[in-house]
Amino acid sequence: FPEELLRLVDIFTPNEIETASLVGFNIDSWDKASEAAHIFLQKGVKQSIIKLGNRGAFLANQKFEQIYPSVPVEAIDTIGAGDAFNGALAVALNEGKTINEAVQWGNAAGAFAATKKGTQTAMPSRSELMVMLG
Structure with a gap:
């Protein structure tokens, strides 16, 4: 490009x-x-x-x-994991998190998404993301 x-x-x-x-x-x-x-x-x-x-x-x-x-998980379907990463990254930055925190959010969201089949249904809720972040 x-x-x-x-x-x-x-x-x-x-x-x-x-x-x-x-x-x-x-x-x-x-x-x-x-x-x-x-x-x-x-x-x-x-x-x-x-x-x-x-x-x-x-x-x-x-x-x-x-x-x-x-974030260690047993992956089932990785389609959509990158989208989950980017979405969580954007939310974290929009909420004033540092870039380091935002990447951690992205990693956790991508990992969560990989544990589910499908794309939309694999996107984590905020509470699910918080569990992944520990």
Whole structure:
């Protein structure tokens, strides 16, 4: 896609397959996630969060980078887990949470969604999300 659009992106949340297609290499380690995230930052993205499924998520911005291990669950259906992640991330940020807290919310929501069959029915309620967060 047009690289000039990346300069307009505040928070970029590709999954590992999307990331690999954009950067041209597989995201098979945290080092590769870091390398890819920094490519996005160099292109103007303000915060890059690479969703890595059952490995968790990786955040990088101009100030720091952080690994967020996944919430351990027995996955049944991962379709919609990325959408759950992004939805919870957006809610947390809208409520004034830090980016660190928001990624944790995203991880928990994605993990919850993976434990259910389907997409809409797999999205966690706030109370279910709070249980996942501990």
